[in-house]
Amino acid sequence: MTAIGSVPGYIRWFKDLRIEDVPLVGGKTASLGELYSALAPQGVRVPNGFALTAAAYRDALRATGADESLRALLEGLDKRRIADLAKRAAKARAIIYEATDRADLRKQVSEAYRQLEQEYGRAAAVAVRSSATAEDLPNASFAGQHDSFLNIRGPRDLFETCRRCFASLFTDRAISYRIDNGFDHFKVALSVAVMKMVRSDLAASGVMFTLDTESGFRDVTFITGAYGLGENVVQGAVDPDEFYVHKPTFNAGFRAVLSRRLGAKEKRMVYAKTASKKTGAKAHGATTRNVITLPPERNAFCITDADVLELAQAAIVVENHYSQKAGRPTPMDIEWAKDGSDGALYIIQARPETVASRRTPEALETYSLKQPGKAIATGRAVGEKIAAGKIRLIRSERDLRAFRPGEVLVATSTSPDWEPVMKTAAAIVTDHGGRTCHAAIIARELGVPAVVGTESFTKTARTGMTVTVCCAEGDVGHVYEGALPFEVSKIAIDTLLKPRTEIMVNLGNPEVAFRTAMMPNAGVGLARMEFIISQHIGIHPMALAAPEKVKSAKVRKAIQNLTARYKAPADFFVERLAEGVGTIAAAFFPHPVIVRLSDFKTNEYASLIAGDNFEPREENPMLGFRGASRYAHPAYAAGFALECAALRRVRDVMGLTNLKIMIPFCRRVEEARKVIETMASHGLTRGDSGLEIFMMCEIPNNVILIDQFAKLFDGFSIGSNDLTQLTLGVDRDSDIVAFDFDERDPGMLKMLTLAVEGAKRNRRHVGICGEAPANYPDIARFLTELGIDSISVNPASVVRTMEIVREAERELAARAPKALAS
Numbered sequence: 001m002t003a004i005g006s007v008p009g010y011i012r013w014f015k016d017l018r019i020e021d022v023p024l025v026g027g028k029t030a031s032l033g034e035l036y037s038a039l040a041p042q043g044v045r046v047p048n049g050f051a052l053t054a055a056a057y058r059d060a061l062r063a064t065g066a067d068e069s070l071r072a073l074l075e076g077l078d079k080r081r082i083a084d085l086a087k088r089a090a091k092a093r094a095i096i097y098e099a100t101d102r103a104d105l106r107k108q109v110s111e112a113y114r115q116l117e118q119e120y121g122r123a124a125a126v127a128v129r130s131s132a133t134a135e136d137l138p139n140a141s142f143a144g145q146h147d148s149f150l151n152i153r154g155p156r157d158l159f160e161t162c163r164r165c166f167a168s169l170f171t172d173r174a175i176s177y178r179i180d181n182g183f184d185h186f187k188v189a190l191s192v193a194v195m196k197m198v199r200s201d202l203a204a205s206g207v208m209f210t211l212d213t214e215s216g217f218r219d220v221t222f223i224t225g226a227y228g229l230g231e232n233v234v235q236g237a238v239d240p241d242e243f244y245v246h247k248p249t250f251n252a253g254f255r256a257v258l259s260r261r262l263g264a265k266e267k268r269m270v271y272a273k274t275a276s277k278k279t280g281a282k283a284h285g286a287t288t289r290n291v292i293t294l295p296p297e298r299n300a301f302c303i304t305d306a307d308v309l310e311l312a313q314a315a316i317v318v319e320n321h322y323s324q325k326a327g328r329p330t331p332m333d334i335e336w337a338k339d340g341s342d343g344a345l346y347i348i349q350a351r352p353e354t355v356a357s358r359r360t361p362e363a364l365e366t367y368s369l370k371q372p373g374k375a376i377a378t379g380r381a382v383g384e385k386i387a388a389g390k391i392r393l394i395r396s397e398r399d400l401r402a403f404r405p406g407e408v409l410v411a412t413s414t415s416p417d418w419e420p421v422m423k424t425a426a427a428i429v430t431d432h433g434g435r436t437c438h439a440a441i442i443a444r445e446l447g448v449p450a451v452v453g454t455e456s457f458t459k460t461a462r463t464g465m466t467v468t469v470c471c472a473e474g475d476v477g478h479v480y481e482g483a484l485p486f487e488v489s490k491i492a493i494d495t496l497l498k499p500r501t502e503i504m505v506n507l508g509n510p511e512v513a514f515r516t517a518m519m520p521n522a523g524v525g526l527a528r529m530e531f532i533i534s535q536h537i538g539i540h541p542m543a544l545a546a547p548e549k550v551k552s553a554k555v556r557k558a559i560q561n562l563t564a565r566y567k568a569p570a571d572f573f574v575e576r577l578a579e580g581v582g583t584i585a586a587a588f589f590p591h592p593v594i595v596r597l598s599d600f601k602t603n604e605y606a607s608l609i610a611g612d613n614f615e616p617r618e619e620n621p622m623l624g625f626r627g628a629s630r631y632a633h634p635a636y637a638a639g640f641a642l643e644c645a646a647l648r649r650v651r652d653v654m655g656l657t658n659l660k661i662m663i664p665f666c667r668r669v670e671e672a673r674k675v676i677e678t679m680a681s682h683g684l685t686r687g688d689s690g691l692e693i694f695m696m697c698e699i700p701n702n703v704i705l706i707d708q709f710a711k712l713f714d715g716f717s718i719g720s721n722d723l724t725q726l727t728l729g730v731d732r733d734s735d736i737v738a739f740d741f742d743e744r745d746p747g748m749l750k751m752l753t754l755a756v757e758g759a760k761r762n763r764r765h766v767g768i769c770g771e772a773p774a775n776y777p778d779i780a781r782f783l784t785e786l787g788i789d790s791i792s793v794n795p796a797s798v799v800r801t802m803e804i805v806r807e808a809e810r811e812l813a814a815r816a817p818k819a820l821a822s
Contacts, residue, residue: 010056010105011112014049014195019325025051026131029193031350034325035318042317045346048119049126049195050112054133056105057096057166057189066099067186070170074185079176079420082401092170100163109162109194110155116196123153125197125271127348130165134188145174146190150229151197151271151287158194165192176420198348201270201288202340204302205230206240208311209353210247210319211331213444214383216356217514217587218331220258221245221312224434225302227293228268230335230348236413236430236437237290239264239380239453241301245312246586246654254655257305258586259510259579262565263434264455265293265302300565303338310345311336318350331356355444366489366796367472373480376467377429377457381477382440382450384515388468388483389426391461394418399463408469410461414439422446427469429479431458451477474511489796496520496799499806501783502790503798504592506769508532510580513587516795520802523591523658524584525717525792526769529598529643532580534608537573538562541598541639543610544569550610558609570642577646578654585656592658594694594717594769598643599664601626622731627665627696632678644682651689662694662717667701669708676712686714694765697755698722706758716759717792718752720770720779727751743772743779752779756786765789771797777804784808 012025017033025033029051036046061067070092079085117124130146147168149161168174169190178185198205206225211218224233224240232238242261249256267290303311315334323330335349367386392403394411403409405424412431414422415438422428422442428450430439443450449471457479468480502522507513508531533541539559543550547569550556563572585593601621606612614635618624630636650656661684666672676686676693686693695702695709698719702709706716720743725731727748730741742748752768759766767790773780774797783791784805793801 009108010053010059011108012051012053013112014046014051017051019322022133024053024055024133025191025193026054026133027351028129028131028349029191030131032193032195032348034321035347035350039317039321039347042321044314044317045344047196047198047346047348048116049193050116051131052105052109052162052192052194054189054191057100057169057191060100060102060105060166061096063102064099066095069095071186074175077175079179082172085175086172089170089172089175092175093167096167096170097163100166105162106159109159112194113155113158116194120196125151125153126158127193127195127197128152128158128161128165129193129195130168131191131193132169132188133191134183145177146171149287150231162192162194166190173419180420195348198337198346199339199341200337201229201268203338203343204228205335205337205348206233206302208315208334208336209331209356210315210334211353211356212244212514213353213356213440214381215515215518217518218329219247219586219589220514221247221250221315223308223311223315223336224263225336226263226265226268227297227302228270228290229288230269230337231288232267232269232290233434234335234438235415236433236439236452238266238268238432238434239455240434241265241303242434243308244583244586245308246582246589246656247312247316248589249586249655250309250312250316252655254653255309256649256654257308258654259583260301262299262301264453265298266432267291268293307338307345314345314347318347322350322352326352355441367470368487368489368796369468369470369472370485370487373468373478373482373484375478376460376481377451377454377479379429379451379454379457379477379479380434380440381471381473381475382428382443382452383447383471385447385449386468386470386472386486387427387449388466388486391463391465391467393458393461393463395458408467410458412458413437414442422448427451429454429457429461429469431455449477451479454479474509476511496802497806499784499802499809501788501805501809502767503802503805504767504769504790504792505795505798506771506792507584507795510536510583512795513584517587519795519798521588521591521798522790523588524593524595525767525790526662527581527584527593527595529577529581529596530600530604532577533598533600534604536580537576538609539569539573540605540608540611540614541573541642542614542636543608544573545638545642550613552610552613555610562609573642574646574649577643578649581647581659582650582654582656585650585659586654588658589656590658592660593656594660594662595647596662596664596696597627597631597640599627622725628663628671628675629665629667631663631675637678640678641682644679644684648683651691652683657689657691660692660694660714662696663713664696664719665698665722666695666709667699669705669712672709672712696722696769697759697766698726700726700751703751703755703758706755707762710759710762710764713764715765715767716755718755718766718768718770720748720752720768720772723751723755723770724748724772743770744776749782752783753786756783756788760787767792773804774801780804781808781811785812 014033014036019034021030129148152161204225208223223243226238226240240263244258246258272289319332331353333353389408392407403421406426408427409425410429430452433452468484471477504522504525506526508528563569566572602615603621606615631640692714694715695713696719697716724743769792773791774793
């Protein structure tokens with residue numbers, strides 16, 4: 001260490017620190033030094049600052065005898081005795097606060113602050129953050145256990161705040177955390193990081209991860225943000241905006257946001273008008289305040305697409321650097337802030353992500369409800385599990401003390417002090433917060449399902465109510481009334497041998513794409529567009545292409561409200577559809593994803609907003625105006641143009657060229673030719689950038705004329721549902737003749753044979769995307785023997801289908817030598 005006279009020097013500037021300095025300044029500050037020193041040349045901006053080393057804490061305690069006082073105070077402590085824990089912790093903080101009131105520390109902090117003022121101006125505002133380190137345990141994590149303070153100005157207030165940081169080593173939660181994790185209180189010390197404040201109170205800030213936090217999927221950067229200082233996002237006090245960027249295509253040079261979700265962003269944390277001279281927690285409260293976010297800001301994203309892409313670039317640089325240092329892939333948890341004064345984006349913290357990244361793909365656990373229920377609240381799903389239990393509504397410390405293991409914790413938001421209780425909860429539900437708030441982070445660590453950001457569930461929830469908390473239905477989490485039955489299935493991937501025949505998945509919901517992609521699969525054999533249109537758009541495509549044709553003023557107003565952020569209503573459709581399809585394509589990249597163009601029937605289209613303005617009433621929609629017949633027809637041509645624009649964006653702008661396009665319900669060869677010409681007129685030309693166009697083989701005429709259809713298409717996917725319906729003449733929606741609907745009928749087996757053989761004869765890919773192979777093992781074996789290229793089933797059926805097909809291939813291989821000999 002350097003010295004001032006004979007006094008040890010306790011200040012270290014960021015430029016002099018590296019990640020290896022964890023024993024000296026703790027993980028948080030060492031990481032700031034690594035970022036500032038190593039990554040600035042690569043364009044990563046980090047505010048300057050300095051550290052007050054852990055030696056300052058240790059020397060202060062030894063010099064005053066405070067360490068012995070602390071040992072005596074904590075002797076025999078039982079953390080389960082909450083009141084006694086709080087009493088002793090308060091005394092411990094007082095001891096440390098007094099012990100660190102040293103003239104040498106005060107002088108060094110003051111001189112360092114004056115030096116920082118020379119760079120940033122007089123009375124520069126700084127953030128003061130605790131950074132713990134443990135002897136002999138350099139990789140121990142203490143994230144969120146100790147206090148930090150914002151908008152501190154002047155050397156006097158700064159030094160007092162540093163003392164409060166030192167004292168926070170003995171908060172109730174920090175003591176409890178060390179006991180739970182087996183850390184010796186007296187082998188843990190605290191360093192303090194002092195960093196120039198980024199004026200995000202005038203702009204925005206947030207947290208980003210270089211993986212999907214729910215599934216552990218590693219090919220995306222997940223960015224969250226809200227207006228103002230970042231504490232509200234970290235604490236879960238606001239519902240933030242969320243963005244995804246796909247790393248492989250970004251690294252290949254494509255610059256596109258994969259998806260966006262607008263958060264409520266109810267409030268923003270800003271500087272207080274007058275900084276208090278007082279110290280401690282009151283000083284923190286006096287230096288910042290929350291203000292209500294105005295509606296125009298709430299209805300807009302807090303950062304631009306350009307900002308999102310710049311943050312993604314920084315996240316990738318940070319991840320690559322830390323991965324290289326560690327010698328292995330290291331997903332990162334990164335805090336960022338945008339300065340409203342200079343408009344620049346800054347990285348203000350980075351640490352390895354330690355929860356989702358540790359999930360191993362050897363064993364996948366899948367939860368699913370056995371029956372539907374009545375949803376009484378919805379929010380953001382955290383994790384992918386389901387749990388049931390009785391509610392414990394937390395409004396006060398008394399409620400917290402009354403909490404019993406196995407109950408469902410319900411609160412407006414959670415606090416780090418609650419962690420000992422949260423560990424025993426069956427599930428957690430909050431009014432506020434997004435997927436990076438405190439409740440979400442802790443729930444993820446504990447493997448407890450949580451639904452955050454319900455907005456108002458605490459107003460209707462009652463202690464003792466039995467509910468089921470479900471996070472297994474995608475991005476949206478549900479709280480259901482009563483205890484619903486559910487099942488858990490486990491997939492042992494490490495013992496699963498893949499068959500030669502490709503086993504693909506059928507998927508329509510983008511919200512479960514990342515999780516599904518981590519299962520064994522060869523891509524997506526059927527990506528259904530209808531789910532995205534109905535759930536993420538909700539408006540009839542023609543109403544967005546030609547809004548002036550919507551008759552009802554009330555409906556027109558509803559459409560205006562939903563599309564207010566867009567220059568034109570059509571842009572809403574294109575962006576939403578592109579994001580939904582793009583998310584599925586990104587999840588499985590570079591494996592093929594075959595998206596089927598919209599195949600709603602007229603009665604289904606009519607159920608969309610304004611749909612009754614554009615759809616005819618048909619006696620039998622199943623055989624009516626659906627599939628290929630719509631795409632070039634004047635009644636839907638403008639809507640089809642929007643579908644094509646969205647798919648072109650996925651391939652050309654997002655760079656997801658693994659996307660293939662499939663035409664459904666194509667009755668005649670001439671109809672197929674016309675649709676292909678129409679697609680080309682909208683920029684989707686077969687062969688351009690490797691674009692392949694498939695056809696659903698689901699009408700007997702497709703099988704009969706497969707040689708002619710093969711001249712127009714790159715492949716076929718057998719739709720067993722419609723093909724069975726039309727081959728056997730059975731309405732598959734009719735209960736009274738359901739007994740006649742059977743894919744195993746000899747006539748159907750003949751159709752399957754002709755389809756596979758016809759595709760093979762023309763050297764075209766052929767697969768099947770109906771559920772027949774999953775429902776009937778005999779069908780899967782039959783198709784395997786025919787030499788079908790791929791079988792696509794729902795995710796829940798993938799493993800079972802793989803086993804059936806692999807066994808069929810084994811039997812086929814065993815028969816081959818005998819057949820050759822005979």
